[in-house]
Amino acid sequence: MPSYVAKPTPPNQDKRWKLVDATIRRQGGQARGLIETLHTVQEAFGYLDAQALRYVAMSLRVPLSRAYGVATFYHFFTLKPAGEHTCVVCMGTACYIKGAPQLLDAVQRDLGIAPGETTADKKVSLLTARCLGSCGLAPAVVYDQEVAGKVGIPAIREHLKKWTSA
Amino acid sequence: MTTEELDQIAETERAEQGKYTQRVNVCVAAGCLSCQSQSVKDALDKEVASRGTKDHCQVKGVGCMGLCSEGPLVSTSAGVLYKKVEAGDGPAILDSLSGEPVKRLVCPTDVPFFQRQKKIVLENSGVVDPERIEDYVSLNGYTALMKVLTEMSPREVIDEVTKSGLRGRGGAGYPTGLKWSTVSKSVGTQKYVICNADEGDPGAFMDRSVLESDPHRVLEGMLIAGYAVGASEAYIYVRAEYPLAIKRLRTAIRQAERVGLLGANICGTRFSFSIDLRLGAGAFVCGEETALIASVEGKRGMPRPRPPYPAMEGLFGKPTLINNVETYANIAPIIRNGGDWYAGIGTEKSKGTKVFALAGRVENTGLVEVPMGISLREMVFEIGGGIPEGRKFKAVQTGGPSGGCLPTDCLDMPVDYESLAKAGSIMGSGGMIVMDESSCMVDVAKYFMDFCMTESCGKCIPCRVGTYQMHRILTAVGNMTATDQDLKLLQELCDLLKHTSLCGLGQSAPNPVVSTLRSFAEEYRAHIEEHRCPAGVCGQPAQGETA
Numbered sequence: 225m226p227s228y229v230a231k232p233t234p235p236n237q238d239k240r241w242k243l244v245d246a247t248i249r250r251q252g253g254q255a256r257g258l259i260e261t262l263h264t265v266q267e268a269f270g271y272l273d274a275q276a277l278r279y280v281a282m283s284l285r286v287p288l289s290r291a292y293g294v295a296t297f298y299h300f301f302t303l304k305p306a307g308e309h310t311c312v313v314c315m316g317t318a319c320y321i322k323g324a325p326q327l328l329d330a331v332q333r334d335l336g337i338a339p340g341e342t343t344a345d346k347k348v349s350l351l352t353a354r355c356l357g358s359c360g361l362a363p364a365v366v367y368d369q370e371v372a373g374k375v376g377i378p379a380i381r382e383h384l385k386k387w388t389s390a
Numbered sequence: 391m392t393t394e395e396l397d398q399i400a401e402t403e404r405a406e407q408g409k410y411t412q413r414v415n416v417c418v419a420a421g422c423l424s425c426q427s428q429s430v431k432d433a434l435d436k437e438v439a440s441r442g443t444k445d446h447c448q449v450k451g452v453g454c455m456g457l458c459s460e461g462p463l464v465s466t467s468a469g470v471l472y473k474k475v476e477a478g479d480g481p482a483i484l485d486s487l488s489g490e491p492v493k494r495l496v497c498p499t500d501v502p503f504f505q506r507q508k509k510i511v512l513e514n515s516g517v518v519d520p521e522r523i524e525d526y527v528s529l530n531g532y533t534a535l536m537k538v539l540t541e542m543s544p545r546e547v548i549d550e551v552t553k554s555g556l557r558g559r560g561g562a563g564y565p566t567g568l569k570w571s572t573v574s575k576s577v578g579t580q581k582y583v584i585c586n587a588d589e590g591d592p593g594a595f596m597d598r599s600v601l602e603s604d605p606h607r608v609l610e611g612m613l614i615a616g617y618a619v620g621a622s623e624a625y626i627y628v629r630a631e632y633p634l635a636i637k638r639l640r641t642a643i644r645q646a647e648r649v650g651l652l653g654a655n656i657c658g659t660r661f662s663f664s665i666d667l668r669l670g671a672g673a674f675v676c677g678e679e680t681a682l683i684a685s686v687e688g689k690r691g692m693p694r695p696r697p698p699y700p701a702m703e704g705l706f707g708k709p710t711l712i713n714n715v716e717t718y719a720n721i722a723p724i725i726r727n728g729g730d731w732y733a734g735i736g737t738e739k740s741k742g743t744k745v746f747a748l749a750g751r752v753e754n755t756g757l758v759e760v761p762m763g764i765s766l767r768e769m770v771f772e773i774g775g776g777i778p779e780g781r782k783f784k785a786v787q788t789g790g791p792s793g794g795c796l797p798t799d800c801l802d803m804p805v806d807y808e809s810l811a812k813a814g815s816i817m818g819s820g821g822m823i824v825m826d827e828s829s830c831m832v833d834v835a836k837y838f839m840d841f842c843m844t845e846s847c848g849k850c851i852p853c854r855v856g857t858y859q860m861h862r863i864l865t866a867v868g869n870m871t872a873t874d875q876d877l878k879l880l881q882e883l884c885d886l887l888k889h890t891s892l893c894g895l896g897q898s899a900p901n902p903v904v905s906t907l908r909s910f911a912e913e914y915r916a917h918i919e920e921h922r923c924p925a926g927v928c929g930q931p932a933q934g935e936t937a
Contacts, residue, residue: 255688256686256687256688256706257688258688258689259668259669259671259685259688260668260669260688262671263630263669263671290689293690294688294689294690297673297690297691297847298670298671298672298673298691299671299672299673300630300631300670300671300672301671315592316592316593317592317593317749317750317787317790317821317823317837317838318592318593318749318750318755318823320592320837321750321751321823321825321829321834322750322751353631354590354592354631354672354674354841355590355591355592355593355594355595356631357420357589357594357595357598357631357632358420358421358424358458358595359458359593359594359595359747359749359750359755359821359823360421360458360459360461360595360747360749360755360756360757361421361424361425361458361459361461361755362749362750362755364424370424371420371423371424372424373421373424373425
């Protein structure tokens with residue numbers, strides 16, 4: 225790439241862009257660092273918005289379409305901000321056999337949202353996972369990064385009530 | 391770092407450890423951590439401090455002890471294993487160190503679950519502190535690397551691995567020695583080593599446990615592989631869903647760099663090696679080697695046709711060696727004890743041991759390492775302790791979405807690569823999920839087809855469209871609306887996908903359907919002809935549809 229292409233400046237004054245820039249530097253500003261950089265953005269901001277994708281694409285000199293393609297190809301990246309709390313229901317085989325579908329169904333009916341959605345008051349996001357690797361504790365649920373094992377419908381209802389009533 | 395310096399570290403650590411006459415090991419791997427084992431460890435630490443016995447009683451955080459369903463697990467220097475320990479049990483456990491064991495917490499270890507295992511990959515798991523390199527070194531860690539660097543030529547290393555008969559533990563079972571030798575013969579000054587830690591199979595958590603319990607063992611295996619094939623750079627491609635494994639790997643790499651086991655001119659030789667992490671982002675297809683390489687390059691994880699194989703043209707177009715976590719974890723013991731020793735374990739064509747993640751409807755769920763060739767019956771009924779609640783065994787699913795369901799008449803089959811393949815399943819990475827009569831096989835097939843449909847990368851048409859069609863037919867079967875015609879089409883699609891898909895994902899996607907059609911045809915017929923589900927699963931809105 226010609227050196228006269230100036231490095232773009234961050235979209236705003238947010239300090240978190242410094243983290244993103246650090247990752248870009250560590251990857252030598254090369255296209256191969258795209259996924260690593262997107263990880264940093266998502267870790268810092270919680271999700272990838274159009275502005276972030278544009279900035280990352282320009283910094284790494286890849287077409288925006290490729291950045292968008294990568295961001296949408298991988299399940300781990302999300303383009304929408306999450307709610308205040310997240311509840312992830314594991315749908316791995318062991319959890320499926322031990323009743324994860326019933327759990328998910330109960331939560332869906334209680335919250336009135338489908339997996340991948342956030343409640344209207346932005347309190348709770350409901351997600352599903354392919355497998356958490358906690359199969360010995362099936363069915364497993366992650367409440368805000370904390371894994372809970374052998375979860376029953378009453379337990380998950382109680383936990384969600386704490387969030388929605390707070 | 392020289393051999394003498396390594397010995398020095400080991401001796402210092404052993405002397406340090408020797409000061410403690412009492413020891414309490416608390417499992418701090420993911421399974422037990424989610425049962426609050428950290429608070430157990432903190433409580434024990436506090437109790438030891440308040441008793442003033444800190445200088446002779448050590449509380450150590452260790453890796454997985456296997457029996458995840460009974461966590462948090464704690465083992466003591468008195469040789470007792472405790473299960474379901476709570477923070478309040480600290481004083482009782484400390485008292486038991488010099489007296490009688492705490493009866494209500496004792497977990498018997500003379501049961502088949504522990505006795506039938508043979509630990510090679512997991513030998514340090516539950517013993518070593520995963521966050522301290524010194525502890526690993528004190529257990530003969532990195533001695534295999536030293537031996538390789540000072541006494542063996544790369545050729546000899548490959549010969550030793552070939553002699554061991556080790557086969558890739560990622561699923562396909564390609565002979566490891568042959569793979570290494572191909573990469574080492576490839577022309578090029580720059581070569582790469584990749585560790586595939588993208589454990590995508592639902593129901594499998596062996597690699598996660600190895601990385602969380604004994605990360606240095608994987609690094610040592612990669613270093614030896616790098617020396618053998620002539621590579622100087624390596625990547626570990628690990629799932630972003632495993633934050634603890636990532637953290638411990640980062641710590642391990644930093645520690646190895648600090649003592650000079652990673653970096654330039656290791657052990658004063660010309661061998662230089664660096665290891666970097668790459669985080670996966672949740673795409674099952676990235677377990678396929680060419681897709682994984684694309685992902686490490688920062689692209690979408692889409693496979694490409696082979697040949698050229700990664701051994702010739704891999705990462706950034708350079709010769710690349712890709713092995714699974716468990717494969718690398720086997721390398722150090724093979725070098726230490728010799729290939730013949732390893733070849734003496736297991737069956738004629740499948741050597742050594744295999745780690746399985748036992749889950750589903752069995753009493754004992756958790757991680758087990760057994761010699762190849764053990765029968766499924768022993769796995770499920772002896773080690774697994776049988777089916778809970780007096781229910782009846784129906785099938786065991788191996789190999790994740792690429793594998794199959796093995797019915798009762800396969801129970802006496804030995805577990806090795808060939809037998810599993812013959813029975814219509816695969817070894818896979820080692821997930822083993824037991825199902826009882828409450829599971830509907832049509833529903834299970836649909837579950838896996840849904841998985842493959844969502845995870846198909848979309849590059850080749852048989853996989854992209856075929857999985858969708860198969861899923862639609864299976865849904866119709868579940869809704870009791872399918873006809874004989876549909877079933878015929880389903881069978882045709884199985885054949886089509888198997889023979890025309892680009893990569894392993896599509897080629898093996900029909901396996902769950904083929905194996906259930908073969909062994910549980912009467913269940914399909916009951917759905918289609920009698921409009922009923924024998925297990926009582928299908929047709930109820932609570933299950934299946936919401937998945």
